[in-house]
Amino acid sequence: MKLGLTVAFLGTLLGFIMAYTQARVEFRGKKILHIINLVPIISPPFAFATAIIVLFGRSGMITRGIFDWRPTLYGFPGLVLVLTLSFFPIAYMNLLGMLRSLDPALDEAGSSLGANKWRVFRTVTLPLLIPGFAGSFLLLFIESIADLANPLIIGGSYTVLASRAYMAINGDYDISLAAGYSTLLLLPALLVFLIQRYWAQKKSVVSVTGKPSGRPTMVTSLPAKVFLLTVTGLLTFLILLVYLTVVFGAFVQIIGVNNVFTLDHFRYLLGGFANGAIKTTAFLALIATPLAGIFGMLIAWLVIRKVKRGGEALDFLGMLGIAVPGTVIGIGYAITYNDPVKIGDLTVFPQVAGGGAMLGGAIAIVMVYIIRSSPAGQRSGIAMLQQIDPAIEEASASLGAAGGKTFRLITLPLISGAFLSGLMYAFAHSMTTLSPIIFLVTPDTSILTQKILAEADQGRYGNVFALCCILIVLIMIIGGLINLLVKRTQVSIDRPMVTGR
């Protein structure tokens, strides 16, 4: 709890500062900064935790190497640092979107009534962003209490619910204890999810017109600019440093101790240790990606266009995949599908999880990938469909095109952007997810993220970094391919134009 609150507070604050800088300060390199700030979202777990240990830990390259200072990073402070760094981009994206859609005329109205910039910021901008703050805060809260990977690495003796559940299964083999921890995790997460949805609905009352009538007023006061740019710069530098460490660490013997160039880690990993895992992970993720994408679009389309009543409920069901902490989903699957589902003697659903399951449990893993990553596509699909004037589809119908034809010729091309970005997210997320998967892997299906955990546990950071590099490269390659597809098929439409005017 304390962890969740601290991380949520710091992450939202950082996210806001970054978003505000991005939206309201003029400076060079804005775009690059934006991309760097988003990278942590798709980065593999452990990358942060391990890199931070190497940089700032007891024998960290910076803490000890430069300042000869040996702080204890394990436990609460380290965890807060790592979680904040990994999750602030969620708040950043959220708040940046809101800041950009605020009608600049509101600020202008404020200043024309005689308020100075600081006052406008305090009395107009901030209050309008409250739903965004609340939403981000709650999301970060869920993410941080449910995170498993980082507490395992850097938590030290500070245990969180997720890591206790993991220990219960992998140490004590006590499934019911794990289920108990899961329930404890599930309750606040669901509660927060519900509150957040409530907020999101209220948000529409706020005058986010989406049609800015002028240019937003930029920050011109020098101290404010210096402050914003300093924080932003430091944070960005830290992120870069982490990734440099990851890459550097992958190519040297032992980072910080023996910085001699080597390909040993890669040789070891690709020579057998992780070869199978790389193939399996990529293969399963590639199966899950299109399914998740289609699933998300389908739900979005049903919610927005087809189901008049119950659309809310359907949307909610679809979003559960992301609202429920990964640990809970993993344990849930492990318990539910460890035995075939039978009605009488008839097997309705075969055993898909655990040892001896069909295809070595691969089916359960793919299922988890799908339900974990389809909500993102669902969200962007819904957002996209909501922007498309229903009259466009009606126009097609009145010109003689039946339902299926309209969907194929009009609706699908218009939401292709959302579809493909959904695919991209699905792949990246499937490749990097750990917490639900760790309960489902079997000797036949080893997954990259789980290999990383094993290596991190052993303190073989070189291997961890090399694996992270492999993951990142894989994601970039596949992401690049999907992006190419996006570019080729995506309709060049400005967002406001989707109304068909």
Add this chain to the structure above:
Amino acid sequence: MAKTTGNLRLEKLTKEFGNGAEKVVAVRELSLTINPGEFVTLLGPSGCGKTTALRMIAGFETPTAGKVLLDGDDVSSLTPDKRPMGMVFQSYALFPHMTVFDNVAYGLQVQKLSSSEIKKAVAEVLDSMSLSHLANRAPNQLSGGQQQRVALARAMVVRPKVLLFDEPLSNLDAKLRAQMRVEIRGIQRRLGITSIFVTHDQDEAMSLSDRIVVMRNAVVEQVGSPDEIYRRPASVFVADFIGRSNFLTVESAAKSKAGQAKIVVSGKKMDVAAQSKALASKKPVLLVRPESITVAASKSQGKSVGKGEGRVTNVVFYGNHVEYTLDTHEGVIISVVSDPVYDEIVPVGKIAKYSFDPSRAWLLPSESSEAMKEDRS
């Protein structure tokens, strides 16, 4: 050009939304026959049910009860794509991912015409609307008026039996709107396509229509030609909605000839034309349009306002006309005097005599104040 197809009949068309206590009747028993080639406007304040009516005709809403008959065939159960009707939307609803040409060609492609036929038909319609040079543009590269034309071309090219317009001009500026009105009417006359036009703008309705259907709170208040609606409105509501009106208090009213009444207004006896239910009403009111009332300075500028007089509370000089607001015993009266003699304009604060030709007046039954309140909200 007389056309024989495109006869549209609505029979007791009704649409209810929601159910139980939250049930809202959007359209109640709308019956109407529209002749081939006729231009009919559904006019009314927002929420009166006009758009719902149009969407039922197009097939986007399923009627709760009643029928839509096209040339004698019941089309009520057909989906929109099966109905030979074209629609022009308020937002134009151009397909943003297609060029102007592809937008217009879409309906023909759906009909599976050969590409040479499509090219010919599209080129023709684009030419007739002076859009040929824009054929390869994307919709978002067009101005509002151009988008409007493309939307019209797209709906027309499939030769629908009925053209439906859902407030298509409301997103244009005033000048362009007037220009598009003329254009739409010209094309519609030339092609003789039966057209139904939904609007809340009385100028649009007056300038476009053969007949106007005035709707209010889900029911039809009056159907008639523009001059009937203006000169002989069926109710105070219609009179108030179309143009500007003065409603004078009537002191007494009695029947005279058919369709006429003997009345006393501000102490004067006169014979006026009367709506059929006017005399049955407890307190009929006399409609006199502002342009029918003349104003002249009163000789007695005493303190009290006599009968047939009013104190001038506002004068606006527009150049080609003067608009007076008078405070009288019969209520506030607005008078528009055209081609005014500048020296004879009565200034604010003075007492003015007003008069009107009884043949320009129209006796109406009074409206319950509750009904009026409902419209305001």
